[in-house]
Amino acid sequence: MAVAQKPNVGSWTEAYPELGTAPISYEDSISPEFFEAERKAIFRRCWLNVGRVEQVPKPGHYFTRELAAANTSIIVVRGKDQKLRAFHNICRHRGNKPVWTDYPGEEDRGTCQQFACKYHGWAWRAAARA
Ligand code: FES
Known part of the structure; x- marks a missing residue:
């Protein structure tokens, strides 16, 4: 140079x-x-590092990521088939955010069988069947 x-x-x-x-x-x-x-x-054109596979070791384990750079929120979850999947953290019904904490800006993580939207109660299996 x-x-x-x-x-x-x-x-x-x-x-x-x-x-x-x-x-x-x-x-x-x-x-x-x-x-x-x-x-x-x-x-929107490149891979974004949102976490590590160790954060979701078992089926049903999940974590959220607020991606300010992409102007979105995602849920990363491990399915019963051991595959990792990422979804937009938005309800298909009316656009509510299904997974969140009481503290804005904080990420959520945990284990669950299903995600349920707190607005009207739509629910999705967290760990897809193998
Ligand atoms: S917005 Fe989620 S169930 Fe209606």
Whole structure:
């Protein structure tokens, strides 16, 4: 990788006047539209490390992850067939969040036979049959 050499005399701006000395726009650092474009371009296109397999050793073990970068919440659960699965943490009925704690921002984890939405009671098996 090429490294720019520091000017022998004077300042960088004297050595490179074509770069100017006017303020540089920071719009890309504060723009909600730019942030949303970054989410789509980067975090929805690559693998995200959300945890380790040791966190869900047995069927029915699960944990949640709030993925701010992807603007979503997920549930990772081990099925009876020993497969790991991840689901959006959102109810298929009316969009309530089925797995959560009383403390915003805290993740949940544990063991269960089924997830049940607290809004209208829809439920799903946590550990799919083998
Ligand atoms: S929103 Fe979950 S059961 Fe209605």
